[in-house]
Amino acid sequence: MRFLSATTIHPVSSPALSGYVLVIHDDGTIEDLLPESVVDPTHVEFFEGDLIPGFVNAHCHLELSHLRGSFPEKTGLPDFLNKVVSQRQADPDAVAEAMRFADSEMWENGIMAVGDICNKSDSFSVKADSRIHYHSFVELLAFDPDRAVKALAEGNSLLEQLNQFGLTGSLVPHAPYSVSPALVFLITRQCADAGLPTSIHMLESNDETEFFVQGTGLYRRLYHDMGMAIDFFEPSGKTSLETLLPWFHPMAKTLLVHNTIATEQDVFSAVSQHTNLWWCFCPNANLYIEDRLPDIPQLLRTMPPGRITLGTDSLASNHQLSIWQEMLTILRAYPDISLEAILPWATLNGARYLGLEQTLGSLETGKRPGILHLHQDSIGRII
Numbered sequence: 001m002r003f004l005s006a007t008t009i010h011p012v013s014s015p016a017l018s019g020y021v022l023v024i025h026d027d028g029t030i031e032d033l034l035p036e037s038v039v040d041p042t043h044v045e046f047f048e049g050d051l052i053p054g055f056v057n058a059h060c061h062l063e064l065s066h067l068r069g070s071f072p073e074k075t076g077l078p079d080f081l082n083k084v085v086s087q088r089q090a091d092p093d094a095v096a097e098a099m100r101f102a103d104s105e106m107w108e109n110g111i112m113a114v115g116d117i118c119n120k121s122d123s124f125s126v127k128a129d130s131r132i133h134y135h136s137f138v139e140l141l142a143f144d145p146d147r148a149v150k151a152l153a154e155g156n157s158l159l160e161q162l163n164q165f166g167l168t169g170s171l172v173p174h175a176p177y178s179v180s181p182a183l184v185f186l187i188t189r190q191c192a193d194a195g196l197p198t199s200i201h202m203l204e205s206n207d208e209t210e211f212f213v214q215g216t217g218l219y220r221r222l223y224h225d226m227g228m229a230i231d232f233f234e235p236s237g238k239t240s241l242e243t244l245l246p247w248f249h250p251m252a253k254t255l256l257v258h259n260t261i262a263t264e265q266d267v268f269s270a271v272s273q274h275t276n277l278w279w280c281f282c283p284n285a286n287l288y289i290e291d292r293l294p295d296i297p298q299l300l301r302t303m304p305p306g307r308i309t310l311g312t313d314s315l316a317s318n319h320q321l322s323i324w325q326e327m328l329t330i331l332r333a334y335p336d337i338s339l340e341a342i343l344p345w346a347t348l349n350g351a352r353y354l355g356l357e358q359t360l361g362s363l364e365t366g367k368r369p370g371i372l373h374l375h376q377d378s379i380g381r382i383i
């Protein structure tokens, strides 16, 4: 047993405490949280600062780890996508080595679980060997509605490979401009039937809105430059979220990722139409690609706080895979938002979204959530 105390302990599932001691087994399982008056003080390890549970990274792309530092910043999403598509191929050994390094970096940064997007099987062996729990999101891209059924079958065959590694996963559509409504329905129905989470990149840039409202702009040019005919696409005159939301299965636990340009009205309208929406902010990736942040204070007026999660996105669009760095970016940009307010975003909400709240996300008896020491602006892993 270890007896850990600190200036402040944040169980996350209940208000912060001072003058308490966390009793843990050697494997990290929490035995109890006791007032310090009932614990022999000679046994207590005291930490200046805060104790918090380990983090959950709700959105990552481990597969893109070899692209760290490859792309210039602030060039906009269509340009970024073009570069990822054209330059992601690399030597398989270098790709594997970069993923292993990124995985250990996430562990050192206090991350316990990751919702990780994959387009191929490259990351499966790294995940199978990792101390981190991964839920893999097999991501499908098929804008042409005639390709929906074939794309679903390809995704399911990749899911089978994933399961052979003993890993869990589910299908996700990539983004509104790269999947058909038919494919969104097929994927989300399958996830709803299986009781598994899904996600989609959403409301990332004004170019996305222009494409859906008018059918023009950089996304049309992106398809043209890639030599892909999109004659079947008709702009809806609405935002991407309004256009696609009716195609999401109403029971599918659906994470909307980025929300960079979302407004409180977008959120209000969406949550009134779909009761199982979850939200993910990846602020450092937004700064890297679009040089802007979601208007989080505005969104908090309508976004359910218990449904907000944080993600790092990939090393193609971030300098590190650290949920703490995502939190610091939010705290620095929006001084009215407190650490206490966003701790659940970084921990318990992500655990609930991934269905891991029995073991992760908060400092509660019986859980094994990882325990982190936060002191000034740095984070360290205790267990």
Ligand SMILES: [Zn+2]
Residues within 6 Å of the ligand: 059, 060, 061, 117, 201, 257, 313, 314
């Ligand atoms: Zn992403």
